[in-house]
Amino acid sequence: TMGFIQRNLIGNKTITESDLRSVLDKLKKKLITKNVAPEAADFLTEQVSNDLLGSKTANWTSVEVTARASLTKALTQILTPGVSVDLLHEIQKKTGKKDNEGKAQPYVFSIVGVNGVGKSTNLSKLAFWLLQNNFKVLIVACDTFRSGAVEQLRVHVENLAQLMDESHIRGSKNKRGKTGNDFVELFESGYGGSDLVTKIAKQAIKYAHDQEFDIVLMDTAGRRHNDPTLMSPLKSFAEQAQPDKIIMVGEALVGTDSVQQAKNFNDAFGKVRNLDFFIISKCDTVGEMLGTMVNMVYATGIPILFVGVGQTYTDLRTLSVKWAVNTLMA
Amino acid sequence: GAVNNALSNTSDDYAVNVDTMLKAIVTALLESDVNIALVSRLRNNIKSKLMAQKPASGSTNAQTKKLIQKTVFDELCNLVDCDVKEPFNPKKKQCNVIMFVGLQGSGKTTSCTKLAVYYQKRGFKVGLVCADTFRAGAFDQLKQNAIKARIPFYGSYTETDPVQVADEGIKKFKKEKFEIIIVDTSGRHRQEEALFQEMIEISHVVKPNQTIMVLDASIGQAAEQQSKAFKDSSDFGAIILTKMDGHAKGGGAISAVAATHTPIIFIGTGEHVHDFEKFSPKSFVSKLLGIGDIESLMEQ
Ligand SMILES: Nc1nc2c(ncn2[C@@H]2O[C@H](COP(=O)(O)OP(=O)(O)OP(=O)(O)O)[C@@H](O)[C@H]2O)c(=O)[nH]1
Ligand SMILES: Nc1nc2c(ncn2[C@@H]2O[C@H](COP(=O)(O)OP(=O)(O)OP(=O)(O)O)[C@@H](O)[C@H]2O)c(=O)[nH]1
Ligand SMILES: [Mg+2]
Numbered sequence: 149t150m151g152f153i154q155r156n157l158i159g160n161k162t163i164t165e166s167d168l169r170s171v172l173d174k175l176k177k178k179l180i181t182k183n184v185a186p187e188a189a190d191f192l193t194e195q196v197s198n199d200l201l202g203s204k205t206a207n208w209t210s211v212e213v214t215a216r217a218s219l220t221k222a223l224t225q226i227l228t229p230g231v232s233v234d235l236l237h238e239i240q241k242k243t244g245k246k247d248n249e250g251k252a253q254p255y256v257f258s259i260v261g262v263n264g265v266g267k268s269t270n271l272s273k274l275a276f277w278l279l280q281n282n283f284k285v286l287i288v289a290c291d292t293f294r295s296g297a298v299e300q301l302r303v304h305v306e307n308l309a310q311l312m313d314e315s316h317i318r319g320s321k322n323k324r325g326k327t328g329n330d331f332v333e334l335f336e337s338g339y340g341g342s343d344l345v346t347k348i349a350k351q352a353i354k355y356a357h358d359q360e361f362d363i364v365l366m367d368t369a370g371r372r373h374n375d376p377t378l379m380s381p382l383k384s385f386a387e388q389a390q391p392d393k394i395i396m397v398g399e400a401l402v403g404t405d406s407v408q409q410a411k412n413f414n415d416a417f418g419k420v421r422n423l424d425f426f427i428i429s430k431c432d433t434v435g436e437m438l439g440t441m442v443n444m445v446y447a448t449g450i451p452i453l454f455v456g457v458g459q460t461y462t463d464l465r466t467l468s469v470k471w472a473v474n475t476l477m478a
Numbered sequence: 479g480a481v482n483n484a485l486s487n488t489s490d491d492y493a494v495n496v497d498t499m500l501k502a503i504v505t506a507l508l509e510s511d512v513n514i515a516l517v518s519r520l521r522n523n524i525k526s527k528l529m530a531q532k533p534a535s536g537s538t539n540a541q542t543k544k545l546i547q548k549t550v551f552d553e554l555c556n557l558v559d560c561d562v563k564e565p566f567n568p569k570k571k572q573c574n575v576i577m578f579v580g581l582q583g584s585g586k587t588t589s590c591t592k593l594a595v596y597y598q599k600r601g602f603k604v605g606l607v608c609a610d611t612f613r614a615g616a617f618d619q620l621k622q623n624a625i626k627a628r629i630p631f632y633g634s635y636t637e638t639d640p641v642q643v644a645d646e647g648i649k650k651f652k653k654e655k656f657e658i659i660i661v662d663t664s665g666r667h668r669q670e671e672a673l674f675q676e677m678i679e680i681s682h683v684v685k686p687n688q689t690i691m692v693l694d695a696s697i698g699q700a701a702e703q704q705s706k707a708f709k710d711s712s713d714f715g716a717i718i719l720t721k722m723d724g725h726a727k728g729g730g731a732i733s734a735v736a737a738t739h740t741p742i743i744f745i746g747t748g749e750h751v752h753d754f755e756k757f758s759p760k761s762f763v764s765k766l767l768g769i770g771d772i773e774s775l776m777e778q
């Protein structure tokens with residue numbers, strides 16, 4: 149008779165569908181406990197199945213161990229960006245090109261996402277990172293809807309100005325009469341409808357060019373991804389502002405809806421424009437449940453630029469794929 | 479919806495029908511973010527109930543389906559419709575303090591004003607206190623909301639200690655004989671102990687008659703652990719479920735209710751102050767299961 153050892157551990161066994169069924173089921177459940185959406189979990193276990201069916205287990209290796217290794221591979225693959233981007237280099241390339249006035253076009257980011265995920269906070273962290281790399285940053289208050297959105301950015305600009313120059317006096321105006329200092333400044337025009345948003349965006353980019361800012365960071369209002377009246381202005385906004393990079397902030401706490409959020413935002417800009425990156429925020433609040441990042445990349449193939457791991461300016465990290473995969477497999 | 483689709487097959491075998499049905503229910507619940515361990519508990523409960531109440535012989539297939547459907551529906555309704563011994567009922571001519579807690583960005587500040595307007599409409603004298611001194615622009619946000627809704631408010635641009643601001647705000651409104659004082663606090667999460675400690679300290683000076691946890695309907699598997707931790711530290715007595723106008727069906731809320739035995743009292747259905755409704759277990763569960771015609775179920 150074949151005992152447990154023979155069936156499971158001896159290795160050199162051709163893997164069949166029935167060998168895999170319970171193992172994959174177990175792995176799928178594991179992924180779901182880590183907040184991976186069932187749809188994405190199915191996709192991943194399907195990958196494992198394709199990878200292993202008909203192949204042989206290595207010596208002294210069980211089907212389960214083999215499947216775990218295959219899943220690790222599939223997760224690594226999905227989270228590893230297809231093309232490597234050197235964002236800082238790309239920015240330098242653009243801002244190094246001077247026109248006949250001796251000025252360059254600024255490098256423009258816009259930040260989008262659903263309500264309350266951390267757009268404004270992570271925009272400020274991004275600003276801090278760019279300031280650390282010696283770029284001059286203009287922060288633009290294109291959320292003209294939510295109460296306090298403009299004032300929120302004003303506080304961040306004051307904080308960042310102070311971090312760049314200790315002698316900065318909070319509430320003071322810089323030489324152009326604006327909130328901020330030589331390093332970072334706020335471009336704002338109060339509250340209003342979506343016409344105002346586009347107007348501010350265009351004015352800000354021109355202003356950044358004239359005043360020789362390297363970077364324009366545009367915050368936008370949170371919006372529900374399933375509401376066309378909120379989503380459709382994004383397309384015209386992007387057409388008018390022509391951002392170099394559109395970054396969607398996705399929140400690690402979000403469950404299966406993250407799949408649809410990512411899809412709908414990626415589709416919001418029309419056929420010729422996609423999202424460029426994700427920032428996955430609030431990764432510090434979910435423990436090992438890192439599934440959201442898998443869900444969003446699974447849904448769109450858009451890479452993760454940074455992960456947010458807290459509420460301060462330094463809580464922005466490049467994603468360690470190895471860490472994420474190990475955490476998901478733990 | 480999951481229920482109807484699963485039942486469109488026409489097997490006469492009750493047990494087979496139950497299994498098919500439960501499989502579809504499990505899928506639907508997992509897709510709506512109900513905690514995976516809770517899903518399997520629910521599945522077993524429902525199964526044993528269904529097996530115990532085998533339909534009378536000679537009942538039609540349609541009747542059997544209805545029975546299964548109703549059992550599932552009732553089980554989920556019972557779960558979210560948890561009874562509270564003494565539900566909070568603010569009294570006029572008395573000071574009732576309500577404190578809001580919750581994860582970052584869940585919708586606390588927005589819901590504070592919504593609740594304030596709800597009570598104001600019912601004739602209460604309501605004031606708002608901003609005890610969030612952490613989040614950039616928090617006071618401006620609450621202030622602008624409050625001004626729009628014509629609710630008196632208290633907060634500070636200079637004081638950095640939320641305990642201090644909460645204390646001052648409560649004292650001011652109490653002196654002026656306000657009947658309901660709603661205290662907004664900053665977002666926090668269980669992984670950062672100092673933030674929970676702060677919440678406990680605020681609650682010591684505020685002495686709330688009711689603490690409300692605000693939960694985002696799109697929350698996933700983290701719902702259980704986070705809400706449990708909030709329950710342990712703040713002993714909240716009710717939940718407001720926000721962003722129900724979105725695509726998410728709010729299964730995370732089921733995990734939160736099951737883990738804390740605390741009822742959902744209101745849902746947020748939009749960013750505007752009037753996008754606020756009383757929670758109804760039946761319409762919540764039918765949205766979750768994707769059943770359109772709850773009436774036909776209720777007929778039985
Ligand atoms: N723990 C933690 N909290 C975060 C992180 N990123 C943002 N937050 C918090 O999440 C809350 C919401 O952040 P905001 O930046 O205002 O979110 P938003 O997407 O701009 O919100 P709206 O503009 O209202 O849609 C704030 O309390 C932030 O401090 C993070 O990485 N970790
Ligand atoms: N669509 C929709 N958006 C909502 C709802 N409730 C709140 N929001 C939005 O969600 C975002 C976050 O809401 P806030 O009230 O600032 O959340 P908060 O919990 O106070 O956030 P922190 O103080 O940073 O922890 C804002 O953009 C709100 O407009 C709702 O029911 N539906
Ligand atoms: Mg914002």
Ligand SMILES: [Mg+2]
Binds near residue numbers: 616662663
């Ligand atoms: Mg708030």
